[in-house]
Amino acid sequence: MTSGTGVPARTRVLHRTLLTGALTVVLLLAGCTGCDDGADHSGPPTPRTDTTCDGRIDGTAHLTMWYHAPSALGERDAVRAQVHAFNTSQKDVKVTLLDLPKGDYNAQVHAAAADGELPDLLDFDAPNLFSYAWAGDIRPIGSCLPDRVRADLLPSVLEQGTYRGELWGLGTFDSGLGLYIRPSVFEKAGVRIPRGPRDAWTATEFTGILKKLRKLGYDTPLDLNMQYADTEWGTYGFAPAVWSAGGDLIDRSTYRTADGALNGPEAVKALTTLQSWVKAGYVDANKDSGAFQEGRSPVSWTGHWWYRRYTEAFPGDVAIVALPDFGEGTVTGMGSWQWGVPAGSADGDAVWRFLAFLLSPGEVSRMTELNGAIPATRTAIARTELFGEGGPERLYIEQLEGGVARPRPQTPAYPAITRAFSAACGKIMKGAAVRPALDEAVRAIDKDLADHQYYPPTGP
Template identity: 30%
Template structure:
């Protein structure tokens, strides 16, 4: 690896850690998760794979599917898998970058979808266009392909999608006589959304929870970018060369001013409690699929509505994905692993375990819960309005700039000047890739 490439990798590691947080812990692997190397057979292609540690059920699902892959490909391919610590902070990315510098990246790896372009540009992961069939590719929802594509080449595939919907407390809505929209066509406009949020705000209850307690990081970009997209704006130019006139353009400024008004009107708390929505201290919540799980565990009667919009409905997307390392000696065999971990059976099983929407159209057709409310809202957004975060190698800096600006709006700062300052940062980073 060249000195320039090593320098980029170091810079990427720093930026990824800044975007994900500063909660450093030692990396660990799950004991017993690796396949016994003493079982090697002659002529077997042996591959290494990293998966991120998540919830116990999700992690066990990954390990089970890998065991089933090894059984199905006995005598042909065998995966040695490591479950690597993912603390929601820096540990997983820390491990990936350390392995890269040491020259021992796994053949197949999991990575956070929005960072695909960064790894692709650094030649850490390899394109898979020559392996995936047109029929298989067509079955993935568009946002998964958008997330995994850089410079017109496909690098990653995800087994699950995600979305942010507007959750609401049915009991409170009934008391207030508010009827929730049930289709994207009937989604609330910004004005309608603000009016309802004000109506629902009382001395002891907020109208809306934006989960600001998640901290200044990727959540703000993931949850907040549709405010810009639905207002006709973009975070970056189509060719990926500049954010000037986009992140700080009139559509973006107007969107950030709207976010600012939510706080100025007092309908959102900057410091909500962890269970503000579930405990009834917020009537609505703009949250991910995991909120359905916590609401159900709290025994609350909740519903889902589409993401509110300005000019055209847009919704967030993106999650963990699989990619092949450029260090892989057997990329075709590695792709078979990717294909297995993202096939219909894997996608459906993962959705059932995590509550996240599936990444394949065929899976949506097979899963009845996504054909009826409330989850139909999530399905419709994934299929119709999902918008992938920008695929640019400068994404680590861009997402931090967005998050900082979003937080500044919550603090009441001026949108135009804040965005102009953040654009200066991102433009400086983009110059490294525009040469």
């Protein structure tokens, strides 16, 4: 993938990354200049039939792809092995994995999009899909998805990849969130252990449990990964408490304001409860990220990515239970990295051929056995001991299939929402007054919405 000047695109991305802030603003405003018509654009979307795939591949297709800098050791090597396996398995499509310079991956995507130099395939963190789709950087891919593959995918994977009634992204794995506990400690404390989402502890019950664990000798019985509260973890980890209480990060009936949803009494109550645990000293500061493994906290509010390390620390003494019920039932998070087809990709059918390969049971297993994530297909799930029927991580499947999991707000405003909400979480966890912190977040979100004319629909 080379520009008309002969300069490699990945080199130009490095240069353009320095201008990311300005480019991002230009990119977002480009689709909405002069479109503040006062209409409510938030009604039920009208699905279109996309034409990304027509069932034909002309000649030998040569594709380029990007892959984000992974957090799990070896993920990129796994993708490289997948590309090699695919290229040697057939002759119709040849894929080249491009190396990107070190830096902010999302910034690199925005910069390349502004230059029209995205590859034929790229991955992105799921909540960013909505802004990419709105800006016209990626193409819908529903026309590429066979019914048999659609039926095999977890419903959460399809929901996460959908924006305004069309499918824009697909992941080969999903995520899970819950409470890791040490059953031996809870049995000693005489505390019941929930059997599933419908049996979750109430927030009030959980507060009492923390008191019992302290009496048992655990001064800081709860790990909230509080050291990351002002990052994306704050949104992924603590939005479920707001949702469980009946609040939200934005009014999803219109997607035009956060007022009344994020700073309403439900959200205030949920975050006040979380803050009360911190103020009572129940929450470990966890500066070494070892609160659970080192035995200081027998409860950890976190995701699937800790399962391997936690079970290595306490073999046979780790269980996963649903998050506390803050009033309207337990709710959990979902969504992880997904694949999408950039708008300028030459051959959607060729790209789909490779994506279909990545979604095959063996390739889904290759990746999820490495990174510990939840396989995206039921066929791959059935092959695992961890997530299959009776497996120790089966709760994650129950949550993703049973409507307990909820996607982060499906709006192009998500980057602004998560910045504002996670910043508020960081302040609240440090003792700031809850309602004023949420009011400030609402003002920031509503400003972004107004600045972009409430993100009216773009494209045909």
